[in-house]
Amino acid sequence: MHTMPNSIQSSESNPDIILDVRKLRTSFRIAGEWHAAVRDISFTLRRNETLALVGESGCGKSVTALSVLDLVPSQNGRIEAEQIQFNGRNLLGLSEDEMREIRGNRISMIFQEPMTALNPVLSVGHQVAEALLYHRDMNKEEANRAALELLDQVKIPSASSRFKEYPHQFSGGMRQRVMIAMALACRPDIILADEPTTALDVTIQSQILALLGELKRDTGMSLIFITHNLGVVASIADRVAVMYAGNIVEIADVDSLFAHPTHPYTEALMRSIPRSDRDTETLHSIPGQVPPISRMPDGCRFAARCDLARPICRKLDPALQQINAGSTHEVACWVRGDHDLTAIEDRANG
Amino acid sequence: MKDHHAHLYRPSTDYSHTDAIGRHVDYLCPGAYCAWRSGTDYLGDQASAAALDAMRERLGLNRPLLEQYFEFMGNALSGDWGESMVTGKSILGEVINVLPYTLELTFVSVIFGVVTGIPLGIWSALHRNQLIDYFVRLMTLIGLSFPAFVSAILLLIIFSINLGWLPVISSGGRDDFIGWFRDLALPALTLGTIMTAYIARVTRSSMLDVLSEDYIRTARAKGVPNKVIIWHHALRNALIPVVTMVGLFLGVLVGNSVLTEIVFNRPGLGKLIVGALGQRDYTMLQGLMVCYAFIIIFINILTDLTYGLIDPRVKYQ
Numbered sequence: 001m002h003t004m005p006n007s008i009q010s011s012e013s014n015p016d017i018i019l020d021v022r023k024l025r026t027s028f029r030i031a032g033e034w035h036a037a038v039r040d041i042s043f044t045l046r047r048n049e050t051l052a053l054v055g056e057s058g059c060g061k062s063v064t065a066l067s068v069l070d071l072v073p074s075q076n077g078r079i080e081a082e083q084i085q086f087n088g089r090n091l092l093g094l095s096e097d098e099m100r101e102i103r104g105n106r107i108s109m110i111f112q113e114p115m116t117a118l119n120p121v122l123s124v125g126h127q128v129a130e131a132l133l134y135h136r137d138m139n140k141e142e143a144n145r146a147a148l149e150l151l152d153q154v155k156i157p158s159a160s161s162r163f164k165e166y167p168h169q170f171s172g173g174m175r176q177r178v179m180i181a182m183a184l185a186c187r188p189d190i191i192l193a194d195e196p197t198t199a200l201d202v203t204i205q206s207q208i209l210a211l212l213g214e215l216k217r218d219t220g221m222s223l224i225f226i227t228h229n230l231g232v233v234a235s236i237a238d239r240v241a242v243m244y245a246g247n248i249v250e251i252a253d254v255d256s257l258f259a260h261p262t263h264p265y266t267e268a269l270m271r272s273i274p275r276s277d278r279d280t281e282t283l284h285s286i287p288g289q290v291p292p293i294s295r296m297p298d299g300c301r302f303a304a305r306c307d308l309a310r311p312i313c314r315k316l317d318p319a320l321q322q323i324n325a326g327s328t329h330e331v332a333c334w335v336r337g338d339h340d341l342t343a344i345e346d347r348a349n350g
Numbered sequence: 351m352k353d354h355h356a357h358l359y360r361p362s363t364d365y366s367h368t369d370a371i372g373r374h375v376d377y378l379c380p381g382a383y384c385a386w387r388s389g390t391d392y393l394g395d396q397a398s399a400a401a402l403d404a405m406r407e408r409l410g411l412n413r414p415l416l417e418q419y420f421e422f423m424g425n426a427l428s429g430d431w432g433e434s435m436v437t438g439k440s441i442l443g444e445v446i447n448v449l450p451y452t453l454e455l456t457f458v459s460v461i462f463g464v465v466t467g468i469p470l471g472i473w474s475a476l477h478r479n480q481l482i483d484y485f486v487r488l489m490t491l492i493g494l495s496f497p498a499f500v501s502a503i504l505l506l507i508i509f510s511i512n513l514g515w516l517p518v519i520s521s522g523g524r525d526d527f528i529g530w531f532r533d534l535a536l537p538a539l540t541l542g543t544i545m546t547a548y549i550a551r552v553t554r555s556s557m558l559d560v561l562s563e564d565y566i567r568t569a570r571a572k573g574v575p576n577k578v579i580i581w582h583h584a585l586r587n588a589l590i591p592v593v594t595m596v597g598l599f600l601g602v603l604v605g606n607s608v609l610t611e612i613v614f615n616r617p618g619l620g621k622l623i624v625g626a627l628g629q630r631d632y633t634m635l636q637g638l639m640v641c642y643a644f645i646i647i648f649i650n651i652l653t654d655l656t657y658g659l660i661d662p663r664v665k666y667q
């Protein structure tokens with residue numbers, strides 16, 4: 001038995017771990033039936049660590065982050081988990097008021113779409129000051145002053161004159177900075193950054209990445225960095241979790257992952273990183289697409305798109321396990337994992 | 351073509367000067383046009399050619415259409431709206447006499463609709479697909495489906511006849527607040543409930559749209575309390591379509607006030623226009639058209655200014 005992934009380390013015994021998510025399953029009701037968008041995933045986040053969540057569109061990256069903050073729409077969404085332990089405290093079963101104390105204060109989120117994530121009728125300054133108003137013992141003036149400092153900190157030019165302006169008067173990059181200022185306001189322990197740079201052009205993108213790195217170093221916070229671009233990951237992450245169709249299929253330290261990409265999906269993602277030393281002809285996109293959550297196949301969900309797939313892959317879902325004993329590099333693959341395939345196939349058939 | 355009612359409406363008074371837009375009204379109104387051209391409407395079937403010519407001369411009908419139009423507009427803008435063909439009274443004077451009654455009725459009804467409709471819509475949205483929501487949706491649907499004159503009569507039966515609380519005839523009393531209120535209450539309630547129903551439904555659906563917007567999730571992620579999210583973050587956005595709707599339906603309300611004023615026998619533009627229609631008082635009608643046009647333009651300007659108040663993306667240079 002070597003199917004005990006992150007649960008070996010427990011946050012009770014390890015105060016270095018700020019977030020410990022176990023068996024998180026988030027489902028949505030579609031046409032009267034519940035379908036899991038995130039399926040029993042477990043991961044941990046250390047203090048001052050950056051964990052990257054990587055995967056194509058629709059893999060469940062945003063849903064994972066939203067689940068941590070309990071922001072999945074309650075109308076048609078449902079979160080189940082063994083635990084979502086933050087700083088030694090289980091977030092599951094906290095009341096709405098207790099949860100609100102944590103949101104934007106201890107854990108905050110930078111959203112994917114800077115164009116729609118800011119309120120069009122409220123001034124940018126007010127939207128940044130708000131988190132301070134509700135979490136810190138500040139009056140309006142103090143909150144505004146602090147918000148102005150934050151806007152300066154994220155390098156918005158002439159912040160004081162733009163404080164009272166509205167989101168539509170800001171460019172995409174500037175709005176993303178406003179979002180970052182908002183997330184930083186209360187000096188949270190964790191920032192969940194959901195593709196904070198995807199909507200931006202390359203120069204702005206690297207500026208924002210540098211800014212996040214700087215802030216992480218200065219404040220000692222932890223970062224969950226969501227992206228579908230493995231190229232960005234190398235420069236910012238300490239650890240990487242590769243997600244496919246609601247599962248974590250590979251998780252490893254960033255160096256180990258780039259040195260030994262093990263899951264066929266990870267390999268495919270690596271091949272699709274745009275690189276300046278290769279021309280676009282050899283840029284591989286992965287054929288096919290992530291299945292919608294209402295039509296998930298049995299077995300390994302990547303099997304249909306996998307060159308290495310064997311009959312067992314379409315029957316049984318592989319669990320995460322270490323690529324070799326004692327390693328922190330884990331993969332969920334029948335072919336590439338450390339399995340005695342013939343024995344398993346025999347058992348499956350017999 | 352002979353007008354069947356020609357002999358019924360034979361004015362006795364001297365309707366002298368008239369104005370030009372009336373011509374357009376006539377042209378758009380086939381029966382009236384024939385009657386008008388022949389002059390038989392007013393002078394009778396046996397009118398002499400000379401009498402007809404004299405009338406055409408007096409009304410300026412023998413002049414080119416454009417000339418008639420510009421003369422009327424010039425006069426109207428300088429405050430001369432002409433006189434009623436039937437009573438000979440100044441049209442502007444008549445309008446100014448009754449306009450306050452219509453305006454106060456419309457104004458109070460809209461205030462009532464806004465004050466009740468918006469909270470009702472929000473309440474309904476926050477309890478989406480629960481009993482409260484179904485109840486509000488059913489009630490507002492009933493409110494929308496009742497024509498004003500039916501609900502007016504029902505209200506009269508209940509509050510004036512059965513309960514005897516309020517007067518049957520609303521003369522638009524102005525002597526004291528109680529009298530004013532008693533006279534206004536039922537007509538305003540009739541129109542106000544229609545407004546409530548419209549506003550509640552629009553508020554509900556726009557609130558639901560806004561609550562699923564990304565920026566509401568952002569506010570939640572910041573730990574903003576629920577009350578603040580609803581009243582501060584969501585409501586201002588949700589009000590934008592409500593303002594559009596109120597602007598549009600103010601026009602409908604002015605139209606509905608015609609029926610309400612008749613049922614309650616209340617003075618106002620609506621009663622004036624129905625009276626003028628009945629008597630084929632074309633000059634009065636065209637004056638009232640102009641008056642309605644001004645009201646609609648005024649409402650539109652007001653609507654646009656309100657947008658600017660709630661939506662910073664709207665800017666006036």
Ligand SMILES: Nc1ncnc2c1ncn2[C@@H]1O[C@H](COP(=O)(O)OP(=O)(O)OP(=O)(O)O)[C@@H](O)[C@H]1O
Binds near residue numbers: 055060112228291
């Ligand atoms: N509110 C919802 N209702 C129904 N299905 C949803 C909802 N939110 C997400 N999903 C589904 O869950 C799956 C995962 O979505 P998620 O937004 O987490 O993807 P993602 O990995 O963040 O992709 P992207 O890179 O496009 O942001 C998708 O199939 C999506 O359609």
Ligand SMILES: [Mg+2]
Binds near residue numbers: 112194
């Ligand atoms: Mg996403």
